[in-house]
Amino acid sequence: MPYKLPDGYFKRIVNESLQPLLIDGLKGIEKESLRITREGSISQLPHPVRLGAALTHPHITTDYSEALLELITPALSDGRETLRFLTDLHKYVCANIDDELLLASSMPIGDLTNPAIPIAEYGSSNIGMMKHIYRRGLGYRYGRCMQVISGIHFNYSIPEQFWPPYQQLTRHAGSLQSFTTHSYMGMIRNLQCYGWLILYLFGSSPAVSKTFMDSRHSAHSHTLEKFDETSYYKPYATSLRMSEIGYINPVQSMFHVSFNSLDDYIRDLARATSVPYPDYERIGLKAGDQYQQLNTHFLQIENEYYTSVRPKQPTRPNERPLQALRSRGIQYIEMRSLDVDVFEPVGISVETTRFLEAFSLFCLFLQNPPYDLKQYEEINSNALSVANRGRDPALKLLKKGRETSLKQWALMLCEQMQEICDVLDKGNSDKPYTQALDKQMEVIRHPELTSSARMLSTMRDQRLSITDLVLQKSQEYTHYFKNCALDASVKISFDFQVETSLAQQKQLNTATEIPFDKYLNNYFFQDAEASGVYS
Template sequence: MNNTDSARLDRLIANNQQHLMSGGLKGIEKESLRISKDGVISQTPHPKDLGSALTHPYITTDYSEALIELITPPFADIKETLGYLQSIHQFVYQHLDNEILLCTSMPCGIKGDESIPIAEYGTSNIGRMKHVYRHGLWHRYGRTMQAIAGIHFNFSVPEILWSVLHRQENSGVSLEEFTASGYFGLVRNFQRMGWIILYLFGASPAICKSFFNSRPQLMAQFEEFDQGTLYHPYATSLRMSDIGYKSKNQANLRINYNSLPEYVGSLGQAIATPYPEYEKIGVEVDGEYRQLNTNVLQIENEFYSIIRPKQIAQSCEKPTVALKRRGVRYVEMRSLDLDLFNPIGVDEGKARFIEALLLTCLLQDSPPMTESDFQTNNRNQLQVANYGRKPGLELERNDKKIPLQDWASQILDSMREVCAILDKDDENSPYSKALLAQQKVVQNPDLTASARMLADMAQTGQPFSRYALNKSAEHAECFKDHRPSEAFNLQFNELAQQSLAKQAELENKSQLPFDQFLQQYFTQQCDHDD
């Protein structure tokens, strides 16, 4: 792939329609572990004052009862998205008692799998299903991996841009099919060059030794930073390595991103294909559910990918069914570590850079992916996760080796025109400034978040757990000193009460037997209101 070929962009500029690239919607989902002030993972339930984790639209939990997830609505202006995320943090901190949110992606303060409480969602069938799914993840991968936190960046291309591209390219398919095809082209290009996110923004080069309590055999592959910390000297994002979300259990999965039908088909096949190792675990054993099924994937969300095409699912609707029925609505970029140098975990410059990168992925030619491409992309991502700052590191592109810094420079060069267009009449040029900041990081690996973190730990003589705890405590003070607006506070108090009432309503309804509910869910015949 030639990083500078972009007939789409050329056509937009020739027709003076490049301004239509602006205004795509941006939303953020941010996970954080609740920990006590002495750095131990919380054993308390999700705070009731925050509402129901099952039905609240903006405050929920991910894998663990202690792994809170904060969700913003999508906004065209990234400042609004980040402002909303800031306000949710401020609201949450009023209800955490003596706990704080861990500001790093890799967990600390855990004492083996049993110390990580699996999230609870009540007694309704849909609540039970979410809990059983997490039980299945425990039996398949262990709980410790599930305690890792990250940020998901949701982005939708402006609707009007799709209409214009559809017309300019004289497409013979419907606008919905054209849009889906365009999103899948974006996804494939991001899989080719998305390693740059790990290099620039990876912030998990070190791991607390307690992370390996349940899997001590994995420790041998790391060097010792100090008595409590393991690391790779040139790592960027161990969260995205084999010990994090690049799971070896899924290494042989071949999900096809060449079209929407092929994607839905290959994902559906994985959910329907039995897996001998998981059959040994069983489904219902001694009256207790251990997992939803014994297949390669229990449900779509179990597949750990760096970017997903998404459609908003209706109540009890499978994600693949939602995509099949209504096409692609947005993409969810999932490879971003928490920025421990920022209280909300992400800053404006980073978000603007990501938006420009995703648009660049959309505008460039994106050939179908082969089996060889799949393996190459995977190797590149793992190389950057484990050794991204290593001097002279080479990656693979078009069956040739290319120095990481050369390729990174080419990617950033290809974004320059997109950033200038997004800046439009803004005299502050925020997108171009965000790009310039990352060009400096490409030229000097010591400026990466991963390098700065290791340098800080070395200078202060702190193991990862102490360093993470101190940073988290600093951020906590920042939030406690600033309350959200009265209007926001009132809205979120009401949302909490409404979500609790909604959960109670679900639980008070007559319920199908759980096994029957699951059967209907997987055949998509479940009651729409449940």
């Protein structure tokens, strides 16, 4: 059986005077969505000018593909405001993409061969070219199909006013920055250890299209079953996006990134971005004068590393992400394992964000000792098991080498989160965090309530392929957003951001810069002050 915390454990760690300081942590969301035609093909049109410049707009940008929108909210203390901002972004985008749709699922549909997936363009500036070449390299390394799998990132930071008195309470002798960094790394280790629960509750990709299977060429494709002529699935899967046919990368399993400390994390990622890999050397750095990739290393840059949770520190101009972490520690964590929920118009609900906030705090205060390679392998094994067959009643997860029931473990974790939810609910008679927790406990007791199970039952009941289902939802939600009035002041603000971003893009494109070869050389070989910004 999993270890059960004693009653009142949280209250003994954090006294009553500190608990109110945990309310109002900052929440932000990054949501990816492909622009598709009404027939379900990936858009071949450039990023719409009416949405601004992808390189310089703070809230509307692109990820891997020119057609893969990324909508970014600010970090706000009220989760309802975060969702409201994301909803407004959807309204604005849908009003400015003509007859196109926003794909309502994580897994792409339609023609997914490389020529059908245009790589994102960011203009002629050095920074714009670097972002484009990085994506070109991803295409050569993993195939473009993998790169247009969409997800939702949930960003969370604990209120700053909590840290000083909490450090005093725990009698940590170091600096405040070292204390917060140490605490966040412990939180991340627990979020990884118990991250299988996120896949179970919020996985929304139990099936994929035949075109995805044909394009992915995964060694694990044979493990999927045929649902109909154009759909493949796993009966108990929750998130194929997070399985071996999704974001899992066998090359990255060849090196280990430790999360036992921030120094370990920085050391291991820095090593992975500086050691050549033979297969990538065979691709070559250039074909003639054209760059194929930024370099031939295991990772071109840090962001190529796929992980379910990342420590984050906003970068300053001309600062690399690892340098930002080294200089100023961790400001927030980024949870990356969330699928786009097919049954939510913006892909995520406010109840989900409340659960994630409570879960993150729970993982902060839970014991978080460093883990060795064996524990790391156990964490990965549990995550893959739940992604592939999380709703299987016979599934057993590993806890320190011993098998345990997913249902029992999940319910125990949720029961222990109740104290956290009580604190976050303080002063609110509706108890929204407790309600969010109760809802997920029902989903644990009744797997048929998961989004993944609902998708498969809808497909069976309505005789729909996976393409039919997600296209139906995409049409429904895009129509909904097109017909929702955007507040006039919000529209004025968004219009201003569009114009500002276009002006900034023009300025970057016309500025006098050093040759790109020298820019790239400076970026990778300057000592602490590496030049360039990327995402």
